[in-house]
Amino acid sequence: MNKVPVILISGFLGSGKTTLLLRLLAYTRQIPLRAAVLMNEMGEVDVDGAIISEEMPDVTVEGLLEGCICCSRKSELAGALHNLLSQEPDLIFMETTGVANPEQVLEELRSPLLANRLYLVHSISVVDAELFHEYNSRFTADKELVRTLHGQLRTADFIVVNKTDAASSREVTKVIKSIRKHNDTAKLQTTAYSRVDLEPLLEPVLAPLSVAPKPKQVPQPAPVQAQPTDAVATFIPTTIKEIGRPAHISRSTAFKVISAHSHSHDLHQSPSFSRLESLTLHQHSPQQLEKQRLENFLTGLGSSLLRAKGYCVLPEEGTMLLQFAGNHFEWQPTALPISQGYVTLIGEELDKVSIADQWEQCFVSL
Numbered sequence: 001m002n003k004v005p006v007i008l009i010s011g012f013l014g015s016g017k018t019t020l021l022l023r024l025l026a027y028t029r030q031i032p033l034r035a036a037v038l039m040n041e042m043g044e045v046d047v048d049g050a051i052i053s054e055e056m057p058d059v060t061v062e063g064l065l066e067g068c069i070c071c072s073r074k075s076e077l078a079g080a081l082h083n084l085l086s087q088e089p090d091l092i093f094m095e096t097t098g099v100a101n102p103e104q105v106l107e108e109l110r111s112p113l114l115a116n117r118l119y120l121v122h123s124i125s126v127v128d129a130e131l132f133h134e135y136n137s138r139f140t141a142d143k144e145l146v147r148t149l150h151g152q153l154r155t156a157d158f159i160v161v162n163k164t165d166a167a168s169s170r171e172v173t174k175v176i177k178s179i180r181k182h183n184d185t186a187k188l189q190t191t192a193y194s195r196v197d198l199e200p201l202l203e204p205v206l207a208p209l210s211v212a213p214k215p216k217q218v219p220q221p222a223p224v225q226a227q228p229t230d231a232v233a234t235f236i237p238t239t240i241k242e243i244g245r246p247a248h249i250s251r252s253t254a255f256k257v258i259s260a261h262s263h264s265h266d267l268h269q270s271p272s273f274s275r276l277e278s279l280t281l282h283q284h285s286p287q288q289l290e291k292q293r294l295e296n297f298l299t300g301l302g303s304s305l306l307r308a309k310g311y312c313v314l315p316e317e318g319t320m321l322l323q324f325a326g327n328h329f330e331w332q333p334t335a336l337p338i339s340q341g342y343v344t345l346i347g348e349e350l351d352k353v354s355i356a357d358q359w360e361q362c363f364v365s366l
């Protein structure tokens with residue numbers, strides 16, 4: 001039986017992993033190769049999986065949610081990969097959560113059960129050039145997280161220094177110098193919006209299949225850009241399954257907190273992070289969410305909030321994909337049939353009571 005190539009994508013929260021994955025999927029679709037995706041999310045809802053379903057509806061996405069495939073979800077990794085293998089893909093992409101340590105994932109891929117069916121082509125690490133040093137100094141006290149951040153660099157054979165548009169060239173040089181202390185052999189490319197040279201990256205996948213590289217002009221997915229506030233979402237009838245509040249979340253539940261500790265299934269497996277937690281806020285119709293109030297609420301959480309993403313149903317704009325990373329907001333219209341919006345927050349020492357209260361304040365009273 002032919003082994004299926006795997007490309008692992010890791011990197012801290014908001015660094016640009018999904019942006020890179022979308023580019024890789026656009027490239028492989030052109031060849032064409034049948035790609036499948038294992039998406040690991042810290043939150044209870046698969047936001048990144050939904051983004052991929054919208055951009056690449058033909059790609060099979062297997063989601064492992066509410067924990068990391070390096071620790072609390074590790075025991076489910078083999079099963080999820082076997083589900084994907086049953087679809088007979090030419091290539092599997094795995095995107096870890098931003099706080100997953102790829103060292104543990106690679107160890108799992110080397111286990112006989114998986115090593116007989118898969119082989120690793122690349123371990124890619126995406127680094128946020130703007131926030132790399134800030135995160136490193138901020139998390140020095142969190143031993144697990146430091147080990148994870150270093151693991152993301154150590155295991156990579158290809159490092160993408162992304163978000164160079166948001167960092168000075170002096171900062172980018174410093175980031176590269178710091179990266180090289182952990183890994184001085186990986187190929188490294190600096191870029192913005194994860195625009196890396198895809199052809200050499202995929203060459204080891206194409207060569208054994210005797211497939212020619214893609215034509216030079218591949219339509220790349222447009223990077224998500226901030227939308228003007230009067231942007232109107234277009235709704236396209238689609239067969240994509242409805243993505244909204246998961247059935248198991250009751251309407252009265254304002255949110256559910258997920259942390260490494262509460263979800264560690266394997267007590268002998270140390271978590272890849274300790275102080276970070278994730279919670280998902282749900283929008284209950286007919287409440288009307290006000291965009292500006294939501295932005296004020298999220299920025300008001302200050303440095304305790306590291307990342308937010310989700311889909312919001314807005315009274316004027318329609319349904320929008322919200323991305324908040326590195327203090328930057330991006331709103332993008334979506335055609336996904338989202339029935340009820342949700343926003344996943346990932347942060348440190350999140351004050352749940354206050355957050356629940358502030359979330360309620362984001363709605364216009366009817």
Ligand SMILES: Nc1nc2c(ncn2[C@@H]2O[C@H](COP(=O)(O)OP(=O)(O)OP(=O)(O)O)[C@@H](O)[C@H]2O)c(=O)[nH]1
Nearest residue numbers: 013014015016017018019098163192193224323330
């Ligand atoms: N300014 C800027 N924004 C970027 C760049 N690359 C990605 N982004 C934006 O950063 C946000 C996060 O990007 P993602 O690709 O979702 O990052 P991720 O690593 O998958 O994030 P997690 O879901 O937290 O793991 C999105 O709003 C992107 O559009 C870049 O090079 N520059």
